Amino acid sequence: MSDLNISRNAEIPDALRIARAKASPNLGPRLLFFSGGSALNGISRRLKAYTHNSAHLITPFDSGGSSQILRLAFDMPAVGDLRSRLMALADESDLGQPDIFALFNHRLPAEASRDELEAEFRALLDGSHKLMRDVFQPMRSLILRPLHAFAQDMPDGFDLRHASIGNLILAGGYLTNERALEPVLFLMSKMVAVQGTVRAIVDENLQIGAELADGSHIVGQRNLTGKETAPLSQSIRRVYLSDGEREIDPRKVRLPKRNRRLIESADLICYPPGSLFTSVIANLLPQRVGTSIAARSVPKVYVPSLGTDPECVGLDLSGQVAALLSALRRDAGEDCPTGKLLSLVLYDARSVEPKAIRDVAADHAVTCVPADLASADRPDRYDPDRLCDALVSLT
Structure with a gap:
């Protein structure tokens, strides 16, 4: 259970916190997101009404689309997701x-x-x-x-x-x-x-690799997402950083001090919706990410994606939480208490079966907080206002 003593019956949304944030977004809460891809862009655009102090640590390891063309031409990190988040927060x-x-x-x-x-x-x-x-x-x-x-x-x-x-x-x-x-x-x-603040999690030209359930390996973000190539047929056992050919010791890829300071000053840390492994967990791989998160006593919230995530073959909600915790503990230590890494799972009450919630509680002793979060006309998408309301309420 979280060391923050967050109630299972936490009031979400909290009208007073929301009104305070909207009245003075320049003084709004410091929400930190480990993110990549476009899944959070619509939410980020709406977040500007609540706070101008959000921080977004973005994976520069994308290997698809126009970013891949630039990477091949100039041997550089991916910039597409960074640019799109900058524009969302402009x-x-x-x-x-x-x-x-x-x-x-x-x-x-x-x-x-x-x-x-x-x-x-x-x-x-x-x-x-x-x-x-x-x-x-x-x-x-x-x-x-x-x-x-x-x-x-x-x-x-x-x-x-x-x-x-x-x-x-x-x-x-x-x-x-x-x-x-x-x-x-x-x-x-x-x-x-x-x-807000938008930064690459590390300023290095690397790729994402994945070890699958059968022990085989795939390198390259575009080969894992199921968007530009065929979807995976088996589950991902773990992801790692690669130079394009071999796995890199994470101790050689260190979180910059400027990004550690963002974690150290955050009022809430969010593992947001998006491709679980290549957009979220990829940001947790450099050295000092897990230990920096564990050292901060603020709410640490996982918001699972609605709909189907092609990277989560064979993983239910408890399995997704396990993958998140496993990645964090590679740096924070295998004995790091769950509550120091993850305080709660914030989920849409209409989209998750009760059994899935019971399994998360039984397997990980993590608080699960329901809320009305899905868009009325797109149940596979979060409503930006509802999710922003909920996150601000938890600060």
Whole structure:
């Protein structure tokens, strides 16, 4: 059971906490999410009404889509999930930067000839493109600098189809900052007035590997999610960090001090909905993540995905909790009490069978708190307001 003594009958939502947060989101609670992918973007966009102090530690190990094209061309971490979370948390009010926001979100056409793609890209580079003209100086020059750096190092034959301009700017900034992500993430955050903090869990170019139930191994996030390749036919036993060929000792991949400080100052730690292994647990693999979480006496909440997670073959809710705890204990120690790593499971009362809740309690002695969280028209999706209400209520 959690050392925070959270009641099974905890009142969710807490109207007073919610009203206080919405009245002064700049003073809102410090919610920390270990996240990746797009599952949390809609919720993050709504979260801005409650707090401007949320922190998002994102896996840079994605190996699919346009991020993979950049990774292969420049031997760099994935930036797509980082950019999309920055945009989700950007200030979209009249005080924000809508022209820069539109530019960073723009994608080149998916269906266009090479000549057409190169012509539009040249227009962006020389400033004649409408989206670039709409950005006033000196911001335009700040944006063009990394974009020109990208263009200078862009290999012959680089596939610009459906390329995100924001991703290209991040890639160029990475190259011009001695192959470091943090400076360009910070700059992009300031340009669109991000209402929160978005960082890569580590600033390293690595892959995710998985050992399956039969002892075989698969390397690469895109090979595990069931989106770009066939879904897994057996369960994942564990995931690990890889250089693309072999497993890496996690002691060689250390959580940066700046990210440890985010954990140390959090009012609530959330393991949010999303692909369990490649979007959530992947962030828990570097050294010092588990020990940093265990040292913080705040609510630590698992919000399981609604619908079907292709990565969770053969895993019920208790199995998902077990996978989460196992990953955390690799760093925190096998004898680390459950309550120091996970306080409660917050679940949609209509989507989880009573037996699943009993199994979690019996297997892990973890409190399970029901709430009305699913969207009324999409029962496989969380309603952003309801989930934000619930998380703020637990701080």
